[in-house]
Amino acid sequence: MSIIKINNLSKSFGNLEVLYNISFELEAGESLVLLGRSGSGKSTLLRCLNGLERVNTGDITVAGHKMDYESSKLRLLRNDVGIVFQQYNLFPHLTVAANIALAPRLVRKVSKSDALTLAKEVLGQVGLLEKIDAYPSQLSGGQQQRVAIARSLAMKPKVMLFDEVTSALDPELTGEVLDVMEKLAKSGMAMVVVTHEMAFAKKVSDRVIFLHNGRITETGNPDEIFSSPKTPEFKTFLGAVG
Amino acid sequence: MDIVFQFGPVFKRMDLIIDGVTMTIQVALLSTFLGFLIGIICARIRIEGSKKAKFVVACYVEFIRNTPFLVQLFMFAFGLPQFVALLGFNIRPSPYYLAIIALSINLGAYSTEIIRAGLEAIPKSQIEAAQGLALTPFQIFSRISLPPAIAKVYPALSSQFILHMLGTSVISTISVQELTLSAGRIQSETFRAFESYFIVTAIYFALAIAFRIIFKLAARFALPWLHKTTNRS
Ligand SMILES: Nc1ncnc2c1ncn2[C@@H]1O[C@H](COP(=O)(O)OP(=O)(O)O)[C@@H](O)[C@H]1O
Ligand SMILES: [Mg+2]
Numbered sequence: 001m002s003i004i005k006i007n008n009l010s011k012s013f014g015n016l017e018v019l020y021n022i023s024f025e026l027e028a029g030e031s032l033v034l035l036g037r038s039g040s041g042k043s044t045l046l047r048c049l050n051g052l053e054r055v056n057t058g059d060i061t062v063a064g065h066k067m068d069y070e071s072s073k074l075r076l077l078r079n080d081v082g083i084v085f086q087q088y089n090l091f092p093h094l095t096v097a098a099n100i101a102l103a104p105r106l107v108r109k110v111s112k113s114d115a116l117t118l119a120k121e122v123l124g125q126v127g128l129l130e131k132i133d134a135y136p137s138q139l140s141g142g143q144q145q146r147v148a149i150a151r152s153l154a155m156k157p158k159v160m161l162f163d164e165v166t167s168a169l170d171p172e173l174t175g176e177v178l179d180v181m182e183k184l185a186k187s188g189m190a191m192v193v194v195t196h197e198m199a200f201a202k203k204v205s206d207r208v209i210f211l212h213n214g215r216i217t218e219t220g221n222p223d224e225i226f227s228s229p230k231t232p233e234f235k236t237f238l239g240a241v242g
Numbered sequence: 243m244d245i246v247f248q249f250g251p252v253f254k255r256m257d258l259i260i261d262g263v264t265m266t267i268q269v270a271l272l273s274t275f276l277g278f279l280i281g282i283i284c285a286r287i288r289i290e291g292s293k294k295a296k297f298v299v300a301c302y303v304e305f306i307r308n309t310p311f312l313v314q315l316f317m318f319a320f321g322l323p324q325f326v327a328l329l330g331f332n333i334r335p336s337p338y339y340l341a342i343i344a345l346s347i348n349l350g351a352y353s354t355e356i357i358r359a360g361l362e363a364i365p366k367s368q369i370e371a372a373q374g375l376a377l378t379p380f381q382i383f384s385r386i387s388l389p390p391a392i393a394k395v396y397p398a399l400s401s402q403f404i405l406h407m408l409g410t411s412v413i414s415t416i417s418v419q420e421l422t423l424s425a426g427r428i429q430s431e432t433f434r435a436f437e438s439y440f441i442v443t444a445i446y447f448a449l450a451i452a453f454r455i456i457f458k459l460a461a462r463f464a465l466p467w468l469h470k471t472t473n474r475s
Contacts, residue, residue, distance in 0.1 A: 052370055071379075078376040089371035093389045093467045102385065103375035135467045148371075155375060 002061075003028040003159055003190040004049065009058030011044060018044050019214045022058070026192065026207070028158075031185040033201040033222075034194045036211035037237060042194040045211065046161050049192065050081045063158040079107060082152030083161040086168050088144040090136035090151070096123070097132045100151045108155070115154075122150040126180050142173030146180055153184075160184065160191040167196065198241055202226055210234045251432040252441055255424075262424030263445060269338075269420060270407040273345035277406070278399075280346060281353025286383055288354065289361050299354065306351035311344075312412055318344040319416040341413040349406050356398050360391030393465045400457035404450050411446070421445060 004026040011019040018041045026032050034042045047053040049062055051074045060067035065077035090099050100122060101115035110118065123129045126146040136144055145165055152160060162181065166174040178200050185191060185204050195201065201208055201222060208225050210218040210233075218225060218234045229235045284299045291299070306314065319340045326333060335343075364387045372382040392399070414423035421442055429438035462469060 050374060052373065075376045075378065078374060081374075083371075083374040085367060085371065087367055089365075089367050091368065091371075091386055091390075093393065093465070095467075103377060106378075106381050106385070107376045135470045137467070138470055151375070 001028055002026060003030075003063055004192070005059075005061040006049075007059040009045075009048060009055050009060065011041075011048060011053060011055050011058075017214060019048070019055075022214075022216055024209060024216065024219070026190060028190050029188040030206040031189075031191045031193060031204060032207045032209060033205040034192060034209050034211060035196075035201065035237065037240075040211040041214040042211055043163050046083070046163050046192060046194055049159075049161055050078055050083055052083075075107070079155065080158045081161065082155060082157035082159070084145070084148050084152055084163070084165050086164045088136070088141070088148045088168075090144050090148055092136050094135075095132070096128070096134050096136070096139075096147050099136070099147060100154045103151070104154050118154050119150075122153045123147070125153060125183075126150045127176075140173060141169045142176045145169065145177045149177075149180055149184075158190065160189055162191060162193045162195070164194050164196070196241055198226075198238075210237065212237075247437055248434060249437050249441070252428055252434050252437045255428045255431065258424040258428055259421070259441065259445070261419060262421035262442075263449075265418065265420040266407070266410055266422075266449070269342060269345065269410050269413065269418065273342050273349060273410070274403050274406060276342070276346035277349025277353055278403075280350025281357050282388065284350065284354040285357035285361055288358050290379070290383075303351045303354050306348055307355070311348055311409060312415065314348055315341065315344045315412060315416060318347075337413075337416045337418050341410075341416060341418045345406070345410060345413070348409075349402070352402050352406075353399065356395045356402060357391060359398075360393075360395035361387055363394050364391055389465075393468055396457075396461060396465065400454070403457070404453050407453055408446060408450060 002025040004024075006025070007023050009019060009022040010017070022045060024032075034045065036042050044053055048055050048060065051067060051069060054069055055067070062077060063080040065073070065080065067077065068074065090096075091102070094102065097116065097119045100119040101110075101112075104110040104115050104118055105112070119132065120129060123132055126149055128143060128146055128150070131139060131143060131147070136147070139147065149160075149165075165181075166177050169177065174197070178197060181191070181193065182200070182204050193200070193205070205222050208218075208220060208222050209216055210225070210231075212231075212233045218229065218231050225234075226238070229238055284302070287295045287299045319337060322340060322343070323334055326335070368386055368390075369382055372386045377385070410420060411422040414420060414426065417423065425438045425442035429435040432438065
């Protein structure tokens with residue numbers, strides 16, 4: 001059963017066409033890595049998957065929800081789709097526990113004590129239980145990003161979207177975040193990951209899509225695609241990122 | 243000739259002073275609360291309201307901020323009862339309520355501008371993160387945008403509230419029995435003008451300092467995250 005199904009998606013900002021005719025499917029439990037140069041449309045594609053951007057044409061179905069921009073339908077979809085950004089975006093005025101408990105409390109109407117249990121559970125998953133009462137400003141970038149992941153997980157999503165979640169981190173802190181994501185992928189979470197971490201793409205992903213100027217230029221499983229790139233664009237890209 | 247200040251006669255009317263202080267505090271708190279509420283609502287409209295609503299709020303804010311408060315007060319005090327009568331209602335709102343209305347509407351306009359500045363400083367990415375968590379627009383505003391926005395402008399906002407408290411003295415002109423009017427009555431009874439106003443001035447000063455301290459303390463409770471030392475590990 002496919003958890004994401006995209007058919008002929010096109011998207012432009014005004015006159016600027018950013019995505020052309022994107023189609024792909026992702027099976028439940030699979031993880032997909034999106035590669036491409038800066039400006040190739042990776043973030044836009046990811047944001048189209050939870051309706052943060054509206055497509056011009058094309059059909060999107062995610063976690064059983066057909067994309068519909070009517071606000072209550074959109075919230076139903078977002079209920080099942082977690083997203084984590086480059087700039088952690090923790091809420092600065094809330095403790096770690098409150099950051100995590102907020103959406104389950106408000107959206108899922110979970111009781112206060114269940115929300116706390118949930119917060120402890122997901123913090124355990126990202127290895128930060130001891131930071132439960134800290135404020136975001138008291139955490140390192142890597143810790144903030146792990147809390148952001150935990151916050152998404154607390155909504156029990158069926159799909160997780162990651163947009164360059166390690167790009168803002170010092171190199172020595174990327175490992176702890178990538179480890180969490182790898183564990184998550186192994187546990188069977190369906191995920192779409194925009195990253196420049198080639199080692200992660202090779203080791204963890206089930207499938208890779210290379211975007212170039214808004215088009216899917218190359219796609220395949222990581223074993224084939226990295227060992228025998230077909231297009232000159234992808235060869236150049238691989239040469240550049242090493 | 244010898245000039246002697248005589249505070250004795252003024253202190254004899256301590257009852258008037260206490261009544262006045264009580265009224266001043268009561269009016270200030272009530273209208274600050276209402277004005278703050280108006281400010282929050284109008285600031286939200288200015289940020290994410292429809293074009294028409296934005297325009298209406300902009301007119302309100304500019305009208306209030308570009309006219310004297312005394313004139314606004316008279317407009318409410320003398321105009322509103324006339325208007326109510328014209329509509330066929332047989333009620334005469336007391337000066338107390340008219341003053342609260344005028345004060346709240348006045349403070350609301352200034353608060354709108356201050357709170358709007360705070361809301362504009364909230365990064366769009368914060369809102370997107372909240373949208374990603376399936377929160378409703380109202381939840382995003384009240385839980386995600388508003389608290390840090392208020393925190394950002396808290397110094398400006400509390401200064402405005404203190405100015406506002408001092409500004410309540412103007413409502414003595416429509417015979418609300420507050421502190422300034424008490425001073426007037428005492429000096430006309432005792433003929434001790436300087437002493438009466440000196441004492442009342444000192445009380446206003448003390449009130450302003452007290453408000454400042456209360457706002458500082460309130461921030462510790464209401465905005466706790468600002469007081470956590472950054473302690474990255
Ligand atoms: N909100 C926007 N308005 C206008 N142009 C945008 C907007 N967001 C992205 N773009 C443009 O769309 C293109 C793709 O951007 P993006 O999806 O962020 O690329 P990537 O994530 O691969 O770096 C870029 O040319 C970018 O300038
Ligand atoms: Mg991007």
